[in-house]
Amino acid sequence: MRLASWNVNSIKVRLPQLLEWLAAARPDALCLQELKTEEPGYPRAALEAAGYVSVVNGQKTYNGVAILSRSPATDVVANIPGFADEQRRVIAATVSGIRVICVYCPNGQAVGSDKYAYKLRWFAALKEYLSAEIRNHDRLAVAGDFNVAPEDRDVHDPKAWEGQVHVSEPERAAWRALVALGLQDSFRLFEQPEKIFSWWDYRMLGFRRNAGLRIDHLLLSAALARDCTASTVDKAPRKLERPSDHAPVVVDLKTGIS
DNA sequence: ATGGCTACGATCCGTAGA
Numbered sequence: 001m002r003l004a005s006w007n008v009n010s011i012k013v014r015l016p017q018l019l020e021w022l023a024a025a026r027p028d029a030l031c032l033q034e035l036k037t038e039e040p041g042y043p044r045a046a047l048e049a050a051g052y053v054s055v056v057n058g059q060k061t062y063n064g065v066a067i068l069s070r071s072p073a074t075d076v077v078a079n080i081p082g083f084a085d086e087q088r089r090v091i092a093a094t095v096s097g098i099r100v101i102c103v104y105c106p107n108g109q110a111v112g113s114d115k116y117a118y119k120l121r122w123f124a125a126l127k128e129y130l131s132a133e134i135r136n137h138d139r140l141a142v143a144g145d146f147n148v149a150p151e152d153r154d155v156h157d158p159k160a161w162e163g164q165v166h167v168s169e170p171e172r173a174a175w176r177a178l179v180a181l182g183l184q185d186s187f188r189l190f191e192q193p194e195k196i197f198s199w200w201d202y203r204m205l206g207f208r209r210n211a212g213l214r215i216d217h218l219l220l221s222a223a224l225a226r227d228c229t230a231s232t233v234d235k236a237p238r239k240l241e242r243p244s245d246h247a248p249v250v251v252d253l254k255t256g257i258s
Numbered sequence: 259a260t261g262g263c264t265a266c267g268a269t270c271c272g273t274a275g276a
Contacts, residue, residue: 009275010265034275036265061266061275107275115274147276166276199276204265213276245264245276 001096001253005027005031005143007104007199007246011064012036014244015043019050021138021237021248027094028070030248031102031143035064038088043064059088061139065102065144069095083125089127092133096255098224099137101130103144104248108165108238119147123174127181134181140221144182145199148175150185154214156197166213183219186251192241198233199246206245207238216249229252 004027008014011032022030030052040057047054052068057078065088065101067073073093080090092101103126108119134140148171152158161167179185187196197212206212220228230252237249 013265033270034265109276164276201276204262215276242264256260 001029001255002250003029003098003100003141003143003218003253004248004250005033005102005145005218006248007033007145007244009034009244009246011043012041013242015046017237017240017243019046021234022047022050022052022068024236025234025250027068028207029073029098029252030068030101031100031211032068033064033102033104033145035059035066036061037064055091055093057088057091060112063088063104065089065091065104065132065233067091067093067095067100067102069093071096073100080125080129082200083122083129085122088121097135098253099138099140099143101133101140103142103146104140105145105147107147108171111163111168120170120174123171123177127174127177128180130183131172132195134183138221138223139145140183141224141251142178142219143249144217145215146175146217148172149213150175150213150217153194154197154207156195156211156213161213165216178219182222184222184225186218186220186225186228187214187233187249188229189225190231196233198239198249202245216246218249218251220251224253228252229254
């Protein structure tokens with residue numbers, strides 16, 4: 001079982017790259033963020049022709065999330081239940097016995113801003129949601145763009161970023177509160193090279209300089225973490241012309257054993 | 259030097275991302 005997540009920054013613009021990537025990486029399920037469209041702008045038919053069904057929580061211009069899968073997704077839940085929010089940032093579904101929650105966490109803009117306050121409120125609501133989900137689903141994966149770099153080693157230049165949005169202590173505390181529910185950062189289950197990131201600024205030759213952040217994550221419940229054999233970032237799509245600013249993150253899970 | 263790209267929906271710039 002291969003599970004992946006990718007902030008595509010407009011599914012309309014990125015569709016050709018997405019189809020190429022699906023054919024090359026062949027994930028069984030893929031969480032997408034920043035669709036920037038609602039249906040009918042969502043390319044459902046093209047993805048079905050490529051072998052993937054979709055459950056979609058779309059929004060015009062901003063946000064928008066989906067879960068693609070080879071096998072049908074069931075028990076679809078959009079948004080964070082009980083949390084009033086206009087922004088379409090969450091969709092959950094069960095795929096091949098795994099509860100998959102796709103998240104596009106708020107950016108936060110700047111520490112102290114209204115959007116930063118919203119980000120922290122949003123994370124508190126996510127924690128409550130996941131706390132219930134982990135009780136109900138032994139095999140739980142939470143995948144997406146968290147907009148938090150958990151540690152300094154997830155930041156290309158920790159000094160320059162110190163105290164900034166994405167690395168500030170309240171954001172990192174919100175991240176650790178998710179981990180404390182019993183979710184593991186799959187990337188850190190393995191020895192990893194240094195300076196692996198999942199996002200690079202479009203400006204200032206960010207990718208060429210590897211001036212990035214690791215803010216896209218795949219969190220796994222204990223049962224799934226035990227079955228996890230690899231967790232990687234696939235930088236290949238970021239090298240293409242007109243790329244998303246985020247790269248896909250991928251985990252492989254042993255199946256048929258548990 | 260606080261800029262710099264990219265996408266969107268509105269025009270020929272403003273908002274947002276991170």
